[in-house]
Amino acid sequence: MSQPKVLILRAPGINCERETFDAFERAGASCEHLHVKKLVADPTQLEKFDILSVPGGFAYGDDIAAGRVLANELRQRAGDQLLQFIDRGGLALGICNGFQVLVRLGLLPRASTDGKTLEQEVTLSHNLSDHYECRWVTMKTLPNRCVFLDEGLTIQCPAAHGEGYLQPKTPEFGRMLRDEGFATFVYVDEGGDATTTYPENPNGSPLGLAGLTDVTGRVLGLMPHPDRAYRPFHMPAWRRSGLPANADGMMVFERMVREARGA
């Protein structure tokens, strides 16, 4: 397959669709915007695509809880097709609000379910600061089951959210997520260690959790925004250290496109 096809989901309040589209295209994919209204009218359209991307924003105003209304809509009206999409080899990326949607939908992490139904297992709740916060963070990848992410990668990109505290149903479940490779990204401190300390960890998330993959390793969700760190001048320190050839966030898009191409 030469050019993987990416569905960039649109919905009322999703607002990062243009840059997510641009980043995937720069990584070599062919993208299409699709409004959720049109998707749920005919969810079999998913079959046309290799990658599903749920961009960041404030879907339906984040009313009730962040991503809740869109997650409910997708689960109720396209849930089966979404499961089939992943299980037949499709990839999915949820950034920020998109991550919140995938988690509430139950597509992430699918670590304790039978794999056939969608059920929420973790939640993303209010930052410990109780307000929205926009700042650059550094993350690294843990040993993980995500099919396109190696261990030990470091990536800097902006976090910009008010509800990013990743709460597992129990602390044991949280440790399991880390130990079984469901936890992909963690916020790290200057020494490169996972941290729960503000501001390196902007929301106080336990174990420093910033991103998750699912049981298949083909779904990735993360709070920070690689879609705001894909042009070299996006990086905050280039005036000190020189303009990088590639901005950090490109890595996520390139790896997904490469994986989809190989599939």
Added chain:
Amino acid sequence: MDAWRVEVRVREDLPDPAGDAARHALTAAGLELSAPVRSHRGYLLGADLGEDDVRRFTSSVLADPICETATILAPGEAGTATPGEVRVVPRPGVTDNVAHSVQKALVDSGMPEVMAGTYRGFRVGDDIDPGALRNAAATALANDVIQDVTLDGPPAGLPGAGGAPDLDPHEIVIRSLDDAALEELSKTACLALTVREMRTIQTHYEEAGREPTQSELETIAQTWSEHCKHKTLTGKIRFGDEIIDNLLKSEIARVTNELDRDFCVSVFVDNAGVITFDDEDCVCIKVETHNHPSAIEPFGGAGTGVGGVIRDVLGTGLAARPVASTDIFCVAPLDMKHEDVPEGCMHPQRILRGVVAGVRDYGNPMGIPTVHGAVHFDEDFVGNPLVYVGNVGVIPRNKVAKKPNPGDAIVSIGGRTGRDGIHGATFSSLELHTESESVSSGAVQIGDPITERKAMDAVLRGRDEGLFSAVTDCGAGGYSSAVGEMAEGLGATVQLETVPLKYEGLAPWEIWISEAQERMVVAVPQEHVARVLEICDEEDVEGTVLGHFEDTGRLVLKYGDVVHGDMDLAFLHDGLPEFEREAHFVAKSVAEPNLPAETDHGQALLNVLADPNVASKEWIVRQYDHEVQAGSAGKPLVGVRNDGPADAAVIAPKLNSERGIVLSSGLNPRYSRIDPAAMAECAIDEAMRNIVAAGGDPEHTAVLDNYCWGNCADPQRLGELVVATRALCHVAETYRTPFVSGKDSLNNEFNAGDRTISIPGCILVTAMSVIPDVKRTITTDFKTAGNKIAVIGVTKRELGGSVYWKTRGELGACVPRVDAESGKEILDSTARAIASHAIVSCHDLSEGGLAAAAAEMSIGGRLGCKVDLGAVVADDALSAEELMFSESQSRFLIEVPPDKVEDVEANLFGVAFSWIGEVDDSNTLTFDHGGQTVADIRLADCVHAFKHTLDLDGTMTEATR
């Protein structure tokens, strides 16, 4: 109406940040609390819903299965009032955005779409006196304009439906009234018109042989309001022996016309000023104020201010895509004692928290980055805080022109119309007073950014498909202004019964002038109407045909077949009688302070850095999304730890281009207390310095003027405005920067009963520069130890109005003035040196002077520096404190690598500048004068001083190290 009540709480063993925030707010309001506060969210669901559905909906949608629990009360079941529990319930008629989403989720879940409502609740503690709790909650957790506070347990049900509308056109008797009665009518009907204007209306209707209808009178009042017509600045001003005919035209517009810059595309005629960007696109910019609504309801006022200025940009030409926002606030000092806050005013801390949250919760969901801002503090903003909001858009070059044609449909796209925001335009043209809060509640507007986002997406798609002949926004005056303006020179008929309403009961005149937010009006050729409505449906936003334009010269309003208005558009737009005002100017009586010489210059610098006008605004900046849209090339906070202040924002607004925009502003209300001319000059000089310091091009820069002034019926105030305008225009002319847009907000006074508090008159200058490549821009943070530091420009004995003297409790008289001719040379030479890549960091010298600028550069780079004050170019033998803290204009600090020193000298040839020191890795800042070290302070102390003052939640300073 009975309803299910579902209350959702965070599990008791988990943190509840919303409860913590409520506790913080209640404590600040004076309540002593022993236990933690726990919050809950309440949902009201129509009684038609079955119990199984309610339970299923609660567990799958309303409550989070991981971290929340829910309790359910059946319709009719009495809730218990738990002692120490308080609930905040929206008043009937107030927009409830969450309720709409609840209804959508019900339908998605295959359940019936019943009525829904929401509220919030807090368990504060059963040991609190109920009266004290109610009072504290009313100020800290609710706003009584839009919410009720109750201790009586869960509400019984949903608010009832509105009553039947009054559909009578209501003739208003005006022809037989005398002057006193006319004045009384203007006042009681909140028309904000003068007797002379009322008489003109009277004559018009005498000629017409009938009385006006209520809709007609309201339309005229909206159209003729100071807010819409700018009567003071466009009228006649008697200034001493001189008669100024239209100050805006004779000064501001004259500068633009005479400069005749080729990058100006559309100025003063549209909702925003438009300048060229590249071969395909233009950029447009608008800055607005939303002061009065923010004084009454800071959160809603600031949020809808943001929403309004976004719509201004969206309504420019055939629609521009909004790419960046700005916000500047002026409030009273946050440490003001509660007893010093006049009755009817909110404490400045509550205002600042409210307006920040308002900008955050509107701008972020819109997906428009808030990239630049400022905050100024002065006691006299206590009754009238200022909220400036700006927006920049990108518009294709061939979409700038617009004109509705006869036969075009009038289509409204966006939100529904309610009673919110009635009389906003006329309200903002009046003085605030102690009871404004209660009498003007209708003028408060409630924002819904997601609806605006949907309207934006639909309008931009319609633009790209070429479906519109004209576009404008609904702002002040609602449909009456939007349709009335579009119909000028043409004519229109509007069917008011077609307007979608939030709830029943609105009279036709209310529909017509409501300032409900999130509505755009487009003129659509009939053959495109179906496609426009189809796009609206796809974008999940309402599109409604309201009527059509026609070549009649009349504006006809109907509700069904009943005519509610039939107005002559020529009278509406040109019938306003000439406005005439007296002005005179007497220089203020101010004197230089008689102060002992500074004894501790290091501590003085720390005091300056900690002054709120200088201190870090990180607590605010971090709450705004400044990265969305992936155009951010110059962040608001810069340096090693991303906490040094930037001078300007740099964005690349197009995803396929590295061409950029540099965006900055200048404002200094304090100088106005000494000399309004100095205030105005310094505002534009500061805006331009910021552009240049960041790497902008002073020869491709447009500026905007936004006036906020007191009551201009006072000749001295108006005289100050005239003097300030002329000073501003002289500098703009010399700097070759055309004004492309502007706005004035007058009557910023608060009547506190025994005294009137007027704001210091001030002009915000916003500057926007277009640059070929964002990669040529630089930042303020020091980069490398060993680099040389130079100061460009002349330092003068100008401590009047300075932050330094403020920290010593003085105002002074020697306020900085701008020498425009040499200022222009400095701007151009500095820009040239930066463009040649010889300068690695640059910071303009503003509040706090040279010492504050050097400290900020050190903070950003976490590097020390050593400065010899004796080497600074000065116009006299100045003292160390004058050299450190003078706020003389047209100055920069630059950092230059040793091998670029000659390049810089060549570029700055002929301009006053000198090498004054070096960047080092000492972790200290040292200032020498006359061979002696006058200040030697630790960088860590500077960081702390700079960061702690405005760290309202105490999180930013801890993160310092």
